[in-house]
Amino acid sequence: MRSNFSLCQVIHNLNADRKSTTQVNMALRTGFETEDWEDYFLKAGIAADSAKSYAATFVKEKLRKENLQVMDRAMLRELGITTMGEALSILRQAKEPATQTTYAKAPAARPPQLHLEMTPQQFRKFRIDWEVFTRITDMPTSQANIQLYSCADESVQNAIINTYPKFFTTNPDKLLEMTEALVTQKSNPMVHRMTFASISQHEDEPIQQYLVRLRSTAIDCNFSCPNCDHDLSDIYIKDQFIKGISNDTLQTDLLAKAGLLKTLNQNICHAEAFESALRDQTAMTDTSDIATVRMSMYRKKKKNSAVRTSRVYLVVNFNQK
Structure with a gap:
């Protein structure tokens, strides 16, 4: 059963x-x-x-x-x-036509470029561009070695092949360190410190742009305590920031208020406020000049009108007599 x-x-x-x-x-x-x-x-x-x-x-x-x-x-x-x-x-x-869902295509990502003798600042930008590129393209880790190689020009590719034979099987996390050692210029931090000490604000250069140049150069100067490795960059940047200010009045004001403006950010805020006040003053002066010109033209027209009226009056009286 x-x-x-x-x-x-x-x-x-x-x-x-x-x-x-x-x-x-x-x-x-x-x-x-x-x-x-x-x-x-x-x-x-x-x-x-x-x-x-x-x-x-x-x-x-x-x-x-x-x-x-x-x-x-x-x-x-x-x-x-x-x-x-x-x-x-x-x-x-x-x-009725069939409705299809359309999706906007993501913009094509442009791969960053590698070349020999890059400055440290240039390679730092390459690192950021590479990170953006990998995220936009959703690049799998297995493709990182090949893609990085394709970003290099012919001279860098030759250097990679002859220097790192196992480049394509290397852990992707170590690729950028290997590439940086291969393509960046080698220089002593003292040279960067000398360059840093010569930086000054250009005429009509905004405070923020001047500060960006100081910060980007300070990265390679190794401004750190030799005993504890504490970062001293802000101290050196503050001193050079004041030293290179192009406006004598602002520089004098920053030096006079050293007891109040003790940090880099305090000096930057004060300098930006001064810069903003100068722009506003210039705008007010230009507006005042325009008003003066208009008033002058108005008075001139009024005077000419009075002269014409007087001449007409004289002619009429002469004819009556």
């Missing part, structure tokens, strides 16, 4: 699998499954019960969506769609 039950169960499962396989094959042949047709009819405004019945009929007849383009009311009536309103709704739905 147990054996017969098991055999019947197996036969039932085989029939179910065969039925399921038949439905799948039918769906693959027609290209539109029952659920697709049902959704199509619902979008056309057909009631849910009717949409389900019509969907089963369309799948049975192996109809595709493009077949609706050549159908008319008579054909739909043969398929069981006898109501005029439903037939017109289905035909109208067939004539």
Whole structure:
């Protein structure tokens, strides 16, 4: 008894699998499954019960969506769609263009370039550009070695091949360190400190731009305590910031208020406020000059008008006499 039950169960499962396989094959042949047709009819405004019945009929007849383009009311009536309103709704739905979701393409990322004899500042920018490039392109780690090699010009590629034969199998985390050692110029921090000491503000150069030049140069100067490695960059930048200020009045003011302006940020804020005040003063002066010119022109016109009036009066009196 147990054996017969098991055999019947197996036969039932085989029939179910065969039925399921038949439905799948039918769906693959027609290209539109029952659920697709049902959704199509619902979008056309057909009631849910009717949409389900019509969907089963369309799948049975192996109809595709493009077949609706050549159908008319008579054909739909043969398929069981006898109501005029439903037939017109289905035909109208067939004539509407299919709506497709379009996605804006991400802008093509431009890979950064590597060349020999890069300055430390240039390679720092390359690091940032490389990070941005890898994120925009969603670059897999396995492609990092190849992509980095393609960013290099021919001279750097030759240097990589001859210096690091295992470059393409190296851990990607170490690639930038290896590349930096290969392409950047080697120089003593003393040279950078001499360059730093010669920086001064250009005429009409904004405070912030002047500060950017100081900060970017200070990075390579190794301004740190020899005993504890504490970073002393802000102290040196503050001193050079005041020393290189182009406006004598502002420089005198910063020196006079050294007891109050003790940090780099305090000196920067004071200098920016002074710079802003100068711009406002210039704008006010220009406005005052324009008002003066307009007043002068108004008085000149008024004087000329008075002269013309006086001449007319004299001519009239002369004629009367």
